[in-house]
Amino acid sequence: MSTDLTGAGSTGTELTGAAAWAGRALGERTVGYTETDAILYALAVGAPAGDLDLVFEDRLRVLPSFGLTLAQWAPDVLAEQGAFDNRAVHGSQELAVLKPLPRSGEILLNARVGEVWDKGAAAVFNVIVECEYFVATWSLFAPGFGGFGGDRGPSKSAALTEEPLGGASVQTVANQAALYRLLGDRHHIHIDPQAAERIGQKRPILHGLASLASATLPLAELAGAHPADLVQLAGRFAGVVFPGDEITVRTWEGGRFDARVGDQPVLTEGLAVFG
Structure with missing residues (x-):
């Protein structure tokens, strides 16, 4: 599969460095899981054994964040393709749930690189994984890969100053x-x-x-x-x-x-x- 690495709809100038990864397809993958996998996930994130909706197959509801484990292959693919080195860290995560995950089955996932932001000393690669159940976005902070003249992207939100609820x-x-x-x-x-x-x-x-x-x-x-x-x-x-x-x-x-x-x-x- 080939990917167009030119500026979309702009000057047509070839992108270089980290910017060249923006929009690149990372492939599709069908991932299967069982009720046991979903229960193991609930236990691994702290669900108590008494919460039967999460840990008992007869009443099982799957935690939506379980989908992030099914999609973990996508940022790994980007790393394996050499977009950044082992200094990169997982900066932030987003998940939009479209409908509940089934108790077991197979899910077709499609992954791509979204925007790549230039933070000067580092680049931020956004990896987007989509399926019928959710859209997940990894933001990966890669020191040493910035400075390519791209958009800095959004700034950190201001600290919360009001009293918590x-x-x-x-x-x-x-x-x-x-x-x-x-x-x-x-x-x-x-x-x-x-x-x-x-x-x-x-x-x-x-x-x-x-x-x-x-x-x-x-x-x-x-x-x-x-x-x-x-x-x-x-x-x-x-x-x-x-x-x-x-x-x-x-x-x-x-x-x-x-x-x-x-x-x-x-x-x-x-x-x-x-x-």
Whole structure:
């Protein structure tokens, strides 16, 4: 499959560097899963064994954020194609839910690179995955790949200054990263102490997507909703969570939230809307 790397509808000048990846197709993939996979996911993001709607096949409702594990292959494809190097980090995540995921089955996913923003010292690659059930967008922050003269993209949102409407917490567990990696993200920093040490961490860290999904459980409770009723989710990853940490969330009007471990922010610019 060939991809047009010229400026769409503008001067026709050939794009170079990180800009050349904008709009590139990353392919289609049919991904299957079982009820067991959906239950494992719920447990791996902190659902208690007593929440039968999430962990018992007879009453199962699939958490919408499970779709992010089904689509994880797409940003991995971009990395494998050499768009950036191993300094790149997952900066933020968005999820728009179109309809509930089935309890099991196969889903056709289509992936592409969206906009590529120039932050000067870094580039931000947006990877978009679409299917009939959701649209998910990864923003990947790649140091050393900026400076190509492109649009800077949106700035960070202003810090929330008004008093939060409410707060709650969720307790992660010591084996949570070990469980979550069984769903597909096998990066060594989540299981191997030596790999974690190489990135400056004292021990393996919890996956950012696991932290984000874990936060939706108390957020749903604060909203008086079921976690499977999530229709929109977003968050910027601002710090690490270690398995066993307690994540505290605070909420504001319109579904806005943040999350902390102690006094350290771990999720900012959060949005969780339930139908």
